[in-house]
Amino acid sequence: MELLYTGKTKDVFKQEDGLYVLKFKDDVTGENGVFDPGANTVGLTIDGAGLAGLRLTSFFYSKLNEQGVPTHYVDANFDEATMTVKPATVFGKGLEVICRFKAVGSFLRRYGAYVEEGQELDSFVEVTIKDDDRLDPPISADALDMLGILTLEEYAILKQRTIEISKFVGAELAKKGLTLYDIKLEFGRDAKTNEILLIDEISGGNMRAYKGEQYIEPLELEKIMLAE
Structure with missing residues (x-):
């Protein structure tokens, strides 16, 4: 396989058949040793995080594929901690789409004058540009359209699918x-x-899940979700 890209939490390879392979790492995003799914830097390494992320990603993607949701997922190899996917191009240099049900994290830091921590949000969707140097700035639908990153029609599809999948x-x-x-x-x-298409992963590394008032760490989330 040909190594195409070395990422923060995954490496990307290309197979001879044209499909791509994502190799999951044990690195997770965060700051100062604290996990944060919205951070744009690797904050810490958690043994087993890569395989846990792959297992949970495979769990969710398999169900989404069965429902006819367009994704890039083909299959997974747990022994190698890899996922085979269809080739896809990103919007611009890459976008992240966040769906928020509670006011926490960067949303709370930005809008804390108007909301309380944990306040209910109605499937609030926001898009950020992947740009480490500029700290992944949020961007509006109009700006995405004006800059030629995606059209307003595509944004509507993106938003609808984000809410449905989330x-x-x-x-x-x-x-x-x-x-x-x-x-x-x-x-x-x-x-x-x-x-x-939905691409990348759906794991504890890119979501915040709670049991009551207790935050569930990514590795623990995988154990809970995949327990018989």
């Missing part, structure tokens, strides 16, 4: 007595059909 993940967590506070998703275009 509510699905939240419902799966609720079956285990957990509450989803927020989740970070990524989308791209299918390299062949140009269809908007």
Whole structure:
């Protein structure tokens, strides 16, 4: 396989058949040794985090594929901690889409004058640009359209799918007595059909889940969700 890209939490390879392989690492995003799914730097390394993230990602993607939700997921190899995916192009240089059900994290830091911690949010969707140097700034639909990153029509699809997928993940967590506070998703275009696809991972590393008032760490989340 050809190494195409070395990322913060995953490396990307290309196979001879044109499919791509994501190799999950044990590095997670955060700051000062504290995990934060919204951070744009690697904050710490957690043994087993890569495989845990892959297992949970495979769990969610398999269910989404069964429901006909467009994703890049093909299959996973737990022994190698890898996931095979269809080729996709990103919007611009990459976007992250966050769906928020509770006011925590960066949302609370920015808008704390208007909300209280943990306050209910109505599936609030915000988009940020992947740009480490500029601390992943939020961007509006109009700006995305004006800058040629995606059209207003594409944004509408992005927003609708983000809410639908996030509510699905939240419902799966609720079956285990957990509450989803927020989740970070990524989308791209299918390299062949140009269809908007869900890409990257769906794991404890890109969401905040709580049991009552207790935050559930990514490794613990995987154990709870995949327990028989």
